[in-house]
Amino acid sequence: MTVTSSIRDLLAEHPFFAGLPDADLDLIAGCGRNVHFHPGQLVFAEGEAADAFFVLRRGRVALSVHGPQSDEITIATVTDGDVLGWSWLFPPYRWHFDAHATAETSAVALDGACLRDKCDEDAALGYRLMQRFARLTQQRLQETRLQLLDLYGREHHGHRIVEH
Amino acid sequence: MVIASSSTEEVTTRGPMVPVPYRVVAQRTELVDTQTLVIEAVGEALPHAAPGQFSMLWAFGIGEVPISHSRVHGARGAAEHTVRAVGATTRALCALAEGDVIGVRGPFGRGWDLPVAEGGDVVVVAGGLGLAPVRPVVEAILARRERFERVAVLVGARSPDDLLFADDLSAWRARFDVEVEVTVDHARAGWHGDVGVVTSMIPRVPIDPRSATAFVCGPEIMMRFAAAALVDRGFARQRIQVSLERNMVCAVGHCGHCQLGPTFVCREGPVYTVAALGSLLDVRSL
Numbered sequence: 001m002t003v004t005s006s007i008r009d010l011l012a013e014h015p016f017f018a019g020l021p022d023a024d025l026d027l028i029a030g031c032g033r034n035v036h037f038h039p040g041q042l043v044f045a046e047g048e049a050a051d052a053f054f055v056l057r058r059g060r061v062a063l064s065v066h067g068p069q070s071d072e073i074t075i076a077t078v079t080d081g082d083v084l085g086w087s088w089l090f091p092p093y094r095w096h097f098d099a100h101a102t103a104e105t106s107a108v109a110l111d112g113a114c115l116r117d118k119c120d121e122d123a124a125l126g127y128r129l130m131q132r133f134a135r136l137t138q139q140r141l142q143e144t145r146l147q148l149l150d151l152y153g154r155e156h157h158g159h160r161i162v163e164h
Numbered sequence: 165m166v167i168a169s170s171s172t173e174e175v176t177t178r179g180p181m182v183p184v185p186y187r188v189v190a191q192r193t194e195l196v197d198t199q200t201l202v203i204e205a206v207g208e209a210l211p212h213a214a215p216g217q218f219s220m221l222w223a224f225g226i227g228e229v230p231i232s233h234s235r236v237h238g239a240r241g242a243a244e245h246t247v248r249a250v251g252a253t254t255r256a257l258c259a260l261a262e263g264d265v266i267g268v269r270g271p272f273g274r275g276w277d278l279p280v281a282e283g284g285d286v287v288v289v290a291g292g293l294g295l296a297p298v299r300p301v302v303e304a305i306l307a308r309r310e311r312f313e314r315v316a317v318l319v320g321a322r323s324p325d326d327l328l329f330a331d332d333l334s335a336w337r338a339r340f341d342v343e344v345e346v347t348v349d350h351a352r353a354g355w356h357g358d359v360g361v362v363t364s365m366i367p368r369v370p371i372d373p374r375s376a377t378a379f380v381c382g383p384e385i386m387m388r389f390a391a392a393a394l395v396d397r398g399f400a401r402q403r404i405q406v407s408l409e410r411n412m413v414c415a416v417g418h419c420g421h422c423q424l425g426p427t428f429v430c431r432e433g434p435v436y437t438v439a440a441l442g443s444l445l446d447v448r449s450l
Binding site for chain 2 (some may be wrong): 072077081
């Protein structure tokens with residue numbers, strides 16, 4: 001027997017939505033659809049309309065930017081239990097980076113315009129959703145700051161060696 | 165003279181300040197600036213090291229530096245050290261060839277407390293060259309795999325080109341009884357693994373924090389954030405072990421260069437539990 005989970009069930013199992021009231025999940029699920037990406041497949045591209053965000057169930061997506069000689073530099077990856085994308089929240093609703101799947105990836109895509117409308121109609125839902133995005137933003141900011149420290153670079157000697 | 169160290173073994177019958185000649189019997193380039201030296205005693209051998217201990221390596225005529233044991237050999241007299249060239253002495257050590265002789269003192273310090281982890285899950289968190297001091301822990305666990313429950317090794321590096329011990333990581337992955345996760349700070353096209361800080365992997369590693377022990381080694385800022393993430397995950401502070409990096413000079417607790425508050429890292433460390441350190445890691449300039 002094949003068991004098919006509803007969008008609502010999938011969202012309820014995801015850590016990003018943990019603790020949300022059932023009524024919120026029902027509303028949010030109405031904006032969702034299942035998506036799947038193969039390794040190498042583009043999820044979204046820099047400059048395109050940011051019309052959704054992705055609730056990753058399994059897999060891995062790399063966020064990347066083009067370097068000066070068109071080299072692609074991956075700046076972060078998201079994986080099982082993560083959420084991808086917040087550019088749908090703020091004008092001009094454009095993606096700032098490229099996103100490619102680097103593994104077989106299953107996600108729920110939530111329509112940005114649909115969610116914004118529901119948040120406008122139900123401020124409490126909007127507040128609870130924004131709380132989660134604010135926490136996510138803070139977490140990503142902290143991780144990015146740690147990456148910027150270049151902790152493993154030559155100025156940090158690694159381990160046991162303290163020599164000048 | 166016999167001097168007892170804080171480890172269970174005697175340091176040396178010569179006195180701990182007298183280096184013993186060791187010959188380089190193998191040398192491997194790990195990274196562009198990092199070499200592994202396999203050394204054997206020319207004559208009298210020092211006691212073999214426990215995982216997490218360090219020795220003082222002396223490049224004759226240049227200087228002496230504390231270097232962790234990156235592999236613990238069963239044979240008395242053999243030792244393995246992984247060295248990054250960051251200054252005059254480490255550059256000299258990295259330039260050694262087979263047959264060259266160095267001076268060695270040690271092993272010193274208190275290593276990883278592995279028995280406390282038996283019967284529970286284990287998480288090893290390593291950043292950059294910090295993988296070198298914890299590799300002996302992973303190898304000891306894998307040699308007695310049945311004594312531990314789930315084992316996860318989380319490794320962070322600057323980029324894919326800066327990944328230490330890539331062959332070992334592949335071999336561990338191939339066993340299927342240890343979860344190995346690698347992340348890098350940034351990567352170019354062709355890297356299909358994770359990109360991000362190693363601490364971001366801690367919330368999702370499949371272990372039971374109530375029974376788990378963590379072994380953490382890397383730059384001190386990374387260890388602080390890793391310890392915080394482990395505590396958030398539910399680890400007890402006394403089950404989080406970190407290996408500290410300080411300026412060890414005498415290595416026997418006399419000179420005070422490695423003092424951290426009330427403790428000498430060379431003697432009471434370099435491995436401490438987060439509970440034992442208390443807030444010492446948060447004190448600036450300490």
